Amino acid sequence: MGESEKARSMLGKELQEKVVDGCECIESGGNTGFLKRPTTRRRFLKLGATTVAGLASMSMISAFMANPANAGKVPVIVNSKGVLLADPARCAACRRCELACTEFNNGKSHPVIARVKVYRNLNFGPQGGQYGFYNSQGGKFGNLRVIQDTCKQCPHPVPCADVCPRGAIEASPTTGARVVNPEKCVGCKICMAACPWDMISYDPDTKKATKCFLCNGKPECVAACPTGAIKYIKWRDLTKQTPPRAAVYRQAPDASCATCH
Amino acid sequence: MSVYGWSGKILRVDLSTGRIWTENTLEKYKDYLGATGIGYKVMWDEVPVGVKAFDPENRIIFGGGPLIGSGSPCGGRVAITSLFPTSYPVELIGSGHMGGHWGAELKFAGWDAVIIQGKAANPVWLSIMDDKVEIRDARQLWGSGIYRATAEICAEMGAEAQVAAIGQAGENLVRMACVMTGNSHSAGGIGGVMGSKNLKAIGVRGTGSVKIKADKKEWKELVNYVLSLAGSNNQWVVPSTPQPWAEFHASNSRWTARKGLFWGAANPPVETGTCDPRDMNSIGYRCQKAVFDLGPIAEQFTVRMDGCHSCPIRCHMQISVPTAEKYGVSRYAANTCIGWWGRGVIKTYPDGARGMTALEGAVVGKHMTDDYGVWCNYGQINRDFQYAYEKGILKKVLSEKEYKSIPFDLYEKGSPEFIKDFVRRIAFREGEFGYALGEGSARVAERWGFEEDYYGYSYNIWNRKLGYPKHHSTENGGQVGALINSQYNRDAQCHSHVNFYACGLPLEIQKRLAADVFGSGDAIDAYRNYTPMNVYKAKFAKWSLIRKELHDSLPLCNWMFPWIVSPLKERGYKGDTTIEAKLYSAVTGDKKSEAELDLVAERIFNLHRALTIRGMGTKDMRKEHDLVPDWAYDYPKDAKPFTAGHDKMDREDMQKAFDMFYKECGWDVATGAPTKETYQKLGLGFVADELGKLGLLP
Secondary structure: OOHHHHHHHHHHHHHHHHHHHHHHHHHOOOOOOOOOOOOOHHHHHHHHHOHHHOOOOHHHHHHHHHOHHHOOOOOOOOOOOEEEEEOHHHOOOOOHHHHHHHHHHHOEEOHHHOOEEOHHHOOOOOOOOOOOOHHHOOOOOOOOOOOOEEOOOOOOOOHHHHHOOOOOEEEOOOOOOEEEOOOOOOOOOHHHHHOOOOOOEEEOOOOEEEOOOHHHHOOHHHHHOOOOOEEEEEOOOOOOOOOOOOOOOOOOOOOOHHHHO | OOOOOOOOEEEEEEOOOOEEEEEEHHHHHHHHOOHHHHHHHHHHHHOOOOOOOOOOOOOEEEEOOOOOOOOOOOOOOEEEEEEOOOOOOOOOEEEEEEOOOHHHHHHHOOOOEEEEEOOOOOOEEEEEEOOEEEEEEOOOOOOOOHHHHHHHHHHHHOOOOEEEEOOHHHHOOOOOEOEEEOOOEEEOOOHHHHHHOOEEEEEEEOOOOEEOOOOHHHHHHHHHHHHHOOOOHHHOOOOOOOOOOOOOOOOOOOOOOOOOOEEOOOOOOEEOOOOOOOOOOOHHHOOOHHHHHHOHHHHHHEEEEEOOOOOOOOOEEEEEOHHHHHHOOOOEEEEOHHHHHHHHHOOOOOOOOOOHHHHHHHHHHHHHHHHHOEOOOOOHHHHHHHHHHHOOHHHHHOOHHHHHHOOHHHHHHOOOHHHHHHHHHHHOOOHHHHHHHHOOHHHHHHHOOOOHHHHOHHHOEEEOOOOEEOOOOOOOOOHHHHHHHOOOOOOOOOOOOHHHHOOOOOHHHHHHHHHHHHOOHHHOOEOOEOOOOOHHHHHHHHHHHHHHHHHHHOOOOOOOOOOOEOOOHHHOOEOOOOHHHHHHHHHHOOOOOHHHHHHHHHHHHHHHHHHHHHHHOOOOHHHHOOOOOOHHHHOOOOOOOOOOOOOOOOHHHHHHHHHHHHHHHOEOOOOOOEOHHHHHHOOOHHHHHHHHHOOOOO
8 A cells, every 4th residue: 555545545534533523513512514415505504503403424424435436535524623814904914924824834935825815915905906996995005905815714515625636635634624635636726716715826836736724723824923913713614704706617516426415 | 956035037128129138146146145235236337437317328226135025024125226316416326215015026026136227219117927028018107107007007917916116207307206116115216217218117926936945944933033023113122101011111112002002994993002022913013103103193094004025013004084085185095204205395284293184284295296206305305395485595496477376375374285286396397396396405406596504404404415314314323323324325224223222222221232232332322412432333333334235135124123122121132133144044045144244235335335436536535425514513503512412513523433434444544435455355356446447546
């Protein structure tokens, strides 16, 4: 068994353990959830919120793993444990978060791969430059407000993970963050097109995708922010309260989805 | 081979021919670090004596250095070096300085500097998308302000592009024009040089990275160590009000944060708070600069604080003043310090200097000056105007028709409307009024026949020949400030001494810390209570100047560094003057000690001196260049030098100060010109050779 296969089988095992964790969590009133039967995303969220209604059986995961169509893929189902919460009212636009993210993780200063993104909102805010209207919208040329974009660590179905043809975006066994497994990632950039908030980057040095992995539970951006404008909080669903930045590319439902849905 | 810190490439553009090419930074310029160092070297090598600021043969060099974009705290600044348009009668070497994010973006695009020469046939702008560089038609942008030019260039390059642009003032070859980036960051005096090249703007978009040589963990430790020693803006290390963590406080400190002081227009309002120096997540609140610059009234209008790339000290305030819109400008305004100079066009506001009208004047002034791109010569343009108006000179030099067209009634009423009229006339060189004031102080003083009283204390002129005002002169260290103010061809943009003088600590602590750096506590005096000159002050002045060049070239912000002091009682308030060398070594992998890096800085400083000597065609700097104004010796009239309460200097003592300073620098005491040996010691043998041929060595 090769190193990568070993890792894969370990991951499968850990995910199964996570599932158990998830169930316990729900029983104790926590905020992680797991699907029992085919459902819509909306219904899923509702289920997540109404606790015990949808618990999984171990046999489902086993069935999923056994299906040859799912080779190498593990659906990201458990919620992340934590998420970054940025407060734009406190942001002073120094970009030390971007620097901490890439310097302390990657040994280089590289804003376009930063997993917290301020640079693109600096001038004109999230709507971008618009003729004649820039001075009433966001950013330094507008209403002076600068927004820090952070990864929502989406609940299932996780857009970036779902579209990845290699199943390279997985739930971290420790934090639950949706992380790129560099051993699987081939740098096809499909995940970048799928993220509604444009939070996935391509690192030209490694030729792979990279995204927020919550620094394994100790986010560097949080520690580095000189105005305390980013907090690391217990996961909550931020996907509904942040307008998407990008038109979303959705892959047709994968054959693997049919195993559960 | 990987290059760390630097990108390794310099972009060269000849606008006359349209040629674009690349130079290797490290092969050609490593001994000059970056920014001003590279700028001076290019000017020495390529711009012969006799070339004027607005000639196509002049060069304009934009850049940061190895630390820009690296994440070094306070490492976001850019210097723009060229022949300085306001210098008189000969346009000598000078730099404008701007912060923001442009320089970091240039590095991310893969460039250490951009060197422009020639003159385009039509208005153009330069597009730098990583390594794709294009000269683009700017005819549709010519005539538009900086805001619109920025918005349109970003519409082409992407909203995240960083743009350095000139406004109408630069286009119209106004000498008092600036280059602006990021809404509130301007490089003074240099805008007309871009205009003379028909260059409207440089837009930059970079997707690359700055590689750090040090190991990740080591780098993080160093960055956190540096942050732990930071004070507030200008390295004020004590707060302005008593704080639970603070042993001392000083009411004039720029560390204004306290409980109950807010970014009042944030939604919801954000309290600046106690800001314990050990709390790394409140550094950005220390400097609530709006209340410092514009008065307590500005608190409720403060949206947030802002500043340059990578800097945790946020000194640029962002304010929203809805009532300013009655003057036809946006309520949203951002700037800092003298960047609000438009407000000062008006001397007296109806509700006082810190009232609502003055605040509206600040907003109106910001938009006029930052969109038209007009520079102020450190506020001197306002004093030039007010002098000429109050002394009745305007009545004599302007035609009756022009005089009547100027709404002096609005000036007298203290209406911000007047600022709009004033700045427009200068940006468009309207009439004699707009033309002459836009020529800069030395030229307007001669043209309009300013009399001796203009050179008195109240009008701030430091060097009457070159026409620049004092900028942290005798009021910051007596002889030390005077020496520093005598060295450049524009107002001395040096804050190395200020960042120690004005730190807020008691004198005995400052003296103890000064002794560590300069060998004796006698290097520093009590504020406005100076002692006669001594050699430690000469060392302090030299050190301040070479560190300024070091900071401009690395870059690190000279409005923060160097740090003789820190806010930490447990360190005895000691800062760390080796931070520059530590950051440089860690980022580039080129291990240099503090002394070694100071030697590089000294090389850069001496090259500036050599350029001034060559440009002026005289080696007698002492008599011809290094002037101290009479008011420094004569004001206040009845005060005696070296007594408390004023900045009055003594003529004989000041001559002693120059003797000591020149000796410290290795310069000839009689002329103030660097000796051949000094040039050679600094690796500037080629400079000595050329100056020798010109008879300009002492």
